[in-house]
C-alpha cells in the first residue's frame with residue numbers, strides 16, 4: 001500500500017465500496033431464497049404446497065429439474081433485451097412450444113402453478129390478459145403472474161387449486177407471438193399487475209425470483 005499514490009488509493013476505496021454493495025445485493029437475494037426454501041420446508045409434507053410449471057402435461061408440469069417437456073424459455077429471467085431501442089431486463093420466463101410444429105403452444109391450456117387466490121384477472125395495455133395468483137400459505141408470500149393469455153377462465157377473488165386451468169396460451173390479441181409470460185414474484189403483483197421494472201435490473205432482482213431456481217429449491 002505504501003507504494004500507491006493518493007489517486008490509486010482513492011480508486012481502491014471506490015472499488016472496495018462497489019464490491020461491498022454488490023455483496024449486500026447478493027446477500028439480500030440469498031436471504032430471500034433461503035426464506036422461501038424454509039417456508040416451503042415447513043409445508044413440505046403437504047403435496048399441494050408445491051408449485052408446478054404452468055404449462056405442459058401433468059407429468060411434465062410436476063418436474064422441477066427442468067422446463068416442462070419440449071417447452072423452451074424464449075426470454076430468460078433478468079435477460080437483457082431491447083424494447084423500443086432501450087435495454088430492459090425480463091422479469092420471468094417466456095414459455096414457447098414450437099415442437100412438433102411452430103406455434104404448437106397456440107391455445108394450449110395454462111394452469112395455476114399452485115393453490116392460491118386470484119388477485120387480478122383482466123386486460124392491461126400492451127400485456128393483453130394478465131392473471132395474478134397470490135400463494136399466501138407460507139412465508140414469504142409468492143405471487144405468480146401469467147400474461148398474454150386468451151379465454152380467461154378465472155375472476156379476481158376466486159380460489160384456485162394447483163393444476164386448475166386458468167386460461168389458454170394467447171398472443172396478446174395479435175400483438176405478440178404465441179407464448180406465456182410467467183413470473184414468480186415476492187412483491188405484491190395483485191396491487192400492481194402490470195409491474196415492469198424495465199431498465200432497472202435491481203428492481204427485477206429485488207422483486208422477482210428466477211422461476212428455474214425457485215423450482216429447483218423446492
Ligand SMILES: [Zn+2]
Nearest residue numbers: 075093094181
Ligand atoms: Zn415475457
